[in-house]
Amino acid sequence: MTELISSIETHDIRFPTSRERDGSDAMNPFPDYSAAYIVLRTSDGAEGYGLVFTVGRGTEVQVAAVEALSDLVVGHAVADVLADPGAVARRLTGDSQIRWLGPYKGVVHMAAGGIVNAIWDLAARRAGKPLWKLLADLSPRQLVAQVDFRYLRDALTEDQALDILEAAEAGRADRERSLLEDGYPAYTTTPGWLGYDEDKLVRLCRQAVADGFSLIKLKVGADLAEDQRRLRLAREAVGPDIRIAVDANQIWGVDEAVRWMEQLRQFDPYWIEEPTSPDDVLGHAAVRRALAPIRVATGEHVQNAVVFKQLLMAEAVDVVQIDACRVGGVNENLAILLLAARFGVPVCPHAGGVGLCELVQHLAMFDYVGVSATVRDRSIEYVDHLHEHFVDPVRIRDGRYVTPTAPGMSAQMHAGSLDAFRFPDGPQWTSTSPFVPAA
């Protein structure tokens, strides 16, 4: 019998992180890190896992969107789906009725991305490889065939993408070996949440340096005097040689971003992240021109490759922050990696939340092996939250991600975590007893 995609099951999983103000920033004072968690099953009993990261209320809308798209995949032959995930991605993002609700943005686009990632997870499990390795083993032509170039050709054609991928073939084996031996650089946001007091800030800054990180990130934007005090404390704690990035989480208008950052320049910020609306390409370009040499970074809320294309064409960013769950999955992130390589801009993925570190490490590591061929000025965000809920959690050693070797995209969560944090009826939401991971 032909093996079919038999079901897509979606779970509303929420962690009450707002109780400790983990993850608090200028625009997200009380997030409850959450996920629309996706289990894609085949008629032979195989499974692929994906998720869409959310921050609490509205996760049920994200779940509804995944369910609305499921019909476009369920019932299809697994062999067809795995032979060309790009075709499935185009079907999911291009459905002529559902696309009205985006197109290529927001809830329906993230839902498509979650399903596409679950398909790649299944493909990698079946191949017995971690996703980064599965991608690295595809030929340049196979990779180019996985990208939707419809709206990208004015910046990146199929031939240009092929050139980038072919150029990266030299030295591939060496990079793969170094990746497996030394891992991939990480930076940490753990010290920098707005809701933490000054003692905790200083302690976590010192700890970050002791743990081997060379870049830390602090949230800013709620109060200027407070930002100056926190940045001074952080700079004193880490010394002049550690890079300190700051992140405003979209709180400013364009001119306000420039004025505020001029008041923080004395603390030598390495980049300013999300200075204004993630939709404002021209605004980011204006901020970058005004603030250089402070770098401008954005991406966790950049809705799709068309906006990344413009950020690069307009010379609006110094750092491209891909996110595993914001865009249309592995395929669109492949497009974004290729665009960044074409413009010579480093990719430093957004992570944290629930499972973002687990998923996005595969994309950054593939970028190193198969696309940009360098880790220079590149690192993956690391936040030490909620990894205990994953079957194959990220590991950090000496300020670097340890390269995963288990098959898949590392998205699978423990069954016990799904049970405990199911919203609204899991015991973590109906009682106040502390959670002990099931693993």
Place this chain on the structure above:
Amino acid sequence: MTELISSIETHDIRFPTSRERDGSDAMNPFPDYSAAYIVLRTSDGAEGYGLVFTVGRGTEVQVAAVEALSDLVVGHAVADVLADPGAVARRLTGDSQIRWLGPYKGVVHMAAGGIVNAIWDLAARRAGKPLWKLLADLSPRQLVAQVDFRYLRDALTEDQALDILEAAEAGRADRERSLLEDGYPAYTTTPGWLGYDEDKLVRLCRQAVADGFSLIKLKVGADLAEDQRRLRLAREAVGPDIRIAVDANQIWGVDEAVRWMEQLRQFDPYWIEEPTSPDDVLGHAAVRRALAPIRVATGEHVQNAVVFKQLLMAEAVDVVQIDACRVGGVNENLAILLLAARFGVPVCPHAGGVGLCELVQHLAMFDYVGVSATVRDRSIEYVDHLHEHFVDPVRIRDGRYVTPTAPGMSAQMHAGSLDAFRFPDGPQWTSTSPFVPAA
């Protein structure tokens, strides 16, 4: 007792328009025009109506999003809500958890817009005025206070907005009188759907001219030879003096849009609408530079005022096509009208679908009375579909919208239509008998 917002009820209403291919275009071959229809009730039994237009599958996701936001309004005092809809709009679009799913875009943003519009509908009913008149009677300062300028000030400050509105005070009474006497210019898309055969196309083109329209619109982009044949037939049918706009519904990349339109230039197209991704500000600018004097129009899928701001700053559009249901409701459309006025670009609203004509006419008419103070090169799209389901349907006379005088935003649908087209269990979806409007 204080009157409260007591409930928000949301209906999944779908019309099986794909059976006749009404509304068919290059990206939407088989739309079922639909709506997440919103009834906002007060504890005194008053009602306000709103809707989010959709095209079939996924409407249940839109309904879920409206429900997710309802808690932010239900239980609030009606007097507070009506005194400052802008504050409610900011609460709905800025909720610190739900905004992660946008922000300011897609399903959650349209849900906020639907609720905001229902609030304005209630406000206008209570004032005994059509919405356009309610807005026209607000002072410049009151109007400016309804706009969220956070991401707009690099293009439009509060003071500049005030200047625009104060300049429009001269002649206001005359314009209001002419509006009530002569209505507002319309253009028609009725002849131009891709799924219609050539006889129907020619017949509807001639009918449009006979009905007094001076601008018609044809869908293009599926097949070049076919587009040339249809445009030739249309141009012959209407003569040289009628403007023919064409609409590609986002099917092209940037360079492709230019190449294709060069092959249609001989038929003197007035504007090319949605030549590429609605997210591609720089792409629209490039298309506009290459194709002038053919105008570039977009907006029905432009997600928010930040993208409109950039389209105007980059000189990427000649025609701003606001949509009543895409952005965050009346308040954000007020921002967009002010931006368009600041840059001197005409607004020609997108309409059609379900209820879009009914709602958006109020915004265009207010623009004439209180913002741009002109109808030069401006007209509202008109499509003669599905108006029979509305209690206060639009009326067209001599190619112009007849100005509505009934209180509200004209969004209320007949109870019989809600019953008949309820998805999935209304009789129009469970049987094949023809529908007769209940009114």
